[in-house]
Amino acid sequence: MSTFVAALPMYDWPEARGEVDAQWARLRDAFRQRGVDAPEAVARSNRELPAVPGGILDAAGRLIAPDPATLPAHEFDFCQLWLSPALLFGQTCWGPMELGLAQHVQVIAQPNYDAFEGGQGELYSSALVMPADGGPSVASPQDGKAIIPIGLLRGKRFTFNSPDSMSGLIGLTRDLEAMGESLDIFASRGESGGHRSSIVAIAEGRADIAAIDCESWALAQRFEPAAQGVKVVGWTARRKGLPYITARTSPAPIVAAMREAVAAVEGGASEQPLVQLVG
CATH class of the missing domain: 3.40.190.10 (Periplasmic binding protein-like II)
Known part of the structure; x- marks a missing residue:
C-alpha cells in the first residue's frame, strides 16, 4: 500500500468523478511504470489524508497546519492536502501559490486548456x-x-x-x-x-x-x-492555469519521473503538448 496521497480536487464535480478517476488511473499507471509508488485512488476527504502527529511543519520546523486526523473526517480541506508531507500529486490554484503555498510545494507541470473556450x-x-x-x-x-x-x-x-x-x-x-x-x-x-x-x-x-x-x-x-x-x-x-504539484520533500528522481509520465500521458499524440513542464 502506497504511503503517498494523490488528489485532483479542483474539477472533481460529482458528475465528472468517473472522468477524474480515469485521468488518475492513466497517471497512476504511468507513475508506477517509472518506479513511483503511486496510490491506487485519489483522496476525496480528510480521513484519507495520512495523520501527522503534532501537526504539519515547514522546512524550518514551524507549525503550518494541524494534524489532518483532527479535522472533520467527511470534509476535504484542500490546504491540508496541499501541505501534506505525503502529497505525491495534486492540483492547486495560483492564488494560494502566490499567497504562500509555493514555498511548501514543487510544481510538476501546467495542464493545457486548449479544449475550453477561454x-x-x-x-x-x-x-x-x-x-x-x-x-x-x-x-x-x-x-x-x-x-x-x-x-x-x-x-x-x-x-x-x-x-x-x-x-x-x-x-x-x-x-x-x-x-x-x-x-x-x-x-x-x-x-x-x-x-x-x-x-x-x-x-x-x-x-x-x-x-x-x-x-x-x-x-x-x-x-x-x-x-x-x-x-x-x-x-x-x-x-497561468492550475498547476500540478507535489510536496516540497518529494525526492528529485520522483519529481523527474512524474514530469516525464505527465508529459507522456497527457501529451498523447497531440501536435501541441497538453502540459507545460516546469523545472
Missing part, C-alpha cells in the same frame, strides 16, 4: 457571468486580453468562490486595477464557496455577477441546470 495552452481565463436576458453570450477574445464591461458591472452584487482564488477574485481584481478601477465598483461582495455555487446564486437572483474559470464554466454547461439561467458578458485576461 483557454490557450497553459493559460486560462474566467467567464464573467450574469443573469441571462435573452441576448447572446460574449465570445472569448482571440488575443486573450480582458473584456470587462464596466458599465454592466457597476453597482451589481458580486459573488466569488473563495478569497484566494485567482480565477474567481484575484484575476478580476487585477484586470479592474489595470483599468483604473477596483472591486469598489460593486454594490456588494460575497463568498459563495465554489464556482458552481456562484452560478446557482446568480440564476436564483441572490447575486448579479461572478468570474468562473473556463474549465469550471465548461463543466457547468454540461452538468449544472442553473447555467442555463446565466450568460457570459465578458472575460478576464488569460493567466
Whole structure:
C-alpha cells in the first residue's frame, strides 16, 4: 500500500468523478511504470489524508497546519492536502501559490486548456457571468486580453468562490486595477464557496455577477441546470492555469519521473503538448 496521497480536487464535480478517476488511473499507471509508488485512488476527504502527529511543519520546523486526523473526517480541506508531507500529486490554484503555498510545494507541470473556450495552452481565463436576458453570450477574445464591461458591472452584487482564488477574485481584481478601477465598483461582495455555487446564486437572483474559470464554466454547461439561467458578458485576461504539484520533500528522481509520465500521458499524440513542464 502506497504511503503517498494523490488528489485532483479542483474539477472533481460529482458528475465528472468517473472522468477524474480515469485521468488518475492513466497517471497512476504511468507513475508506477517509472518506479513511483503511486496510490491506487485519489483522496476525496480528510480521513484519507495520512495523520501527522503534532501537526504539519515547514522546512524550518514551524507549525503550518494541524494534524489532518483532527479535522472533520467527511470534509476535504484542500490546504491540508496541499501541505501534506505525503502529497505525491495534486492540483492547486495560483492564488494560494502566490499567497504562500509555493514555498511548501514543487510544481510538476501546467495542464493545457486548449479544449475550453477561454483557454490557450497553459493559460486560462474566467467567464464573467450574469443573469441571462435573452441576448447572446460574449465570445472569448482571440488575443486573450480582458473584456470587462464596466458599465454592466457597476453597482451589481458580486459573488466569488473563495478569497484566494485567482480565477474567481484575484484575476478580476487585477484586470479592474489595470483599468483604473477596483472591486469598489460593486454594490456588494460575497463568498459563495465554489464556482458552481456562484452560478446557482446568480440564476436564483441572490447575486448579479461572478468570474468562473473556463474549465469550471465548461463543466457547468454540461452538468449544472442553473447555467442555463446565466450568460457570459465578458472575460478576464488569460493567466497561468492550475498547476500540478507535489510536496516540497518529494525526492528529485520522483519529481523527474512524474514530469516525464505527465508529459507522456497527457501529451498523447497531440501536435501541441497538453502540459507545460516546469523545472
